[in-house]
Amino acid sequence: MSARERPAARPSFGASLGFGLALSFCGAAVLSVLGPMLLAGFALRVVIALVAFAYVLYLIGKSGERVGRVTTVACWLVAAIGAYIVGLPLGAYVLVHVGLIWLVRSLYYYSGLLPALADFGLGVLGVVFAVWAAQRTGSTWLAFWCFFLAQSFHVLIPQSLSSRDRTSSDVDDAFNHAHRMAEEAIRRLSTAR
Numbered sequence: 001m002s003a004r005e006r007p008a009a010r011p012s013f014g015a016s017l018g019f020g021l022a023l024s025f026c027g028a029a030v031l032s033v034l035g036p037m038l039l040a041g042f043a044l045r046v047v048i049a050l051v052a053f054a055y056v057l058y059l060i061g062k063s064g065e066r067v068g069r070v071t072t073v074a075c076w077l078v079a080a081i082g083a084y085i086v087g088l089p090l091g092a093y094v095l096v097h098v099g100l101i102w103l104v105r106s107l108y109y110y111s112g113l114l115p116a117l118a119d120f121g122l123g124v125l126g127v128v129f130a131v132w133a134a135q136r137t138g139s140t141w142l143a144f145w146c147f148f149l150a151q152s153f154h155v156l157i158p159q160s161l162s163s164r165d166r167t168s169s170d171v172d173d174a175f176n177h178a179h180r181m182a183e184e185a186i187r188r189l190s191t192a193r
Helices: 013-037 040-063 069-086 090-109 113-137 140-156 168-192
Strands: none
Touching: 013 040, 013 140, 040 069, 040 090, 040 140, 069 090, 090 113, 090 140, 113 140
16 A cells, blocks of 8 residues: 555544644743744744644644655745745734645645545634634633644544545455355354254
């Protein structure tokens, strides 16, 4: 079985949740240190980029895929630096980073359009929860946590939603199971007489 045929490994929900919690604490702590030293807007952009980059590295590392890691990281860095240089408003800057996270997850974890779209919805939902938490509480930690809490549910999205995308080994396993069950039923019928 080649690397492309092998289903992507996935972190568990608990591992994803734990990593999101750690990133939330780290992001809030770094922002509380950098905020007074730098302009608040610049410090927030730096922290968003650092937290998103750490999360992307986590996703790539947990995927089990070995091909394209360096290219993915290089492309992510170019896009993130480009988003900063262009001087996007904060909302658009955040959406670029969420879009980059979505793109990495789509490339490494899904083999169809529907799961990738479901993951996109999860990213948008995370942003909505984060904005809501930031407006209600003013807490950076809570905003990060709400975002990563929503992102933790990506492990529940199936790799593919199409029955046509089943691998040949899945079909063989299903056939062999059905064959064994049929033989067992015939044996029971023949011994019952």
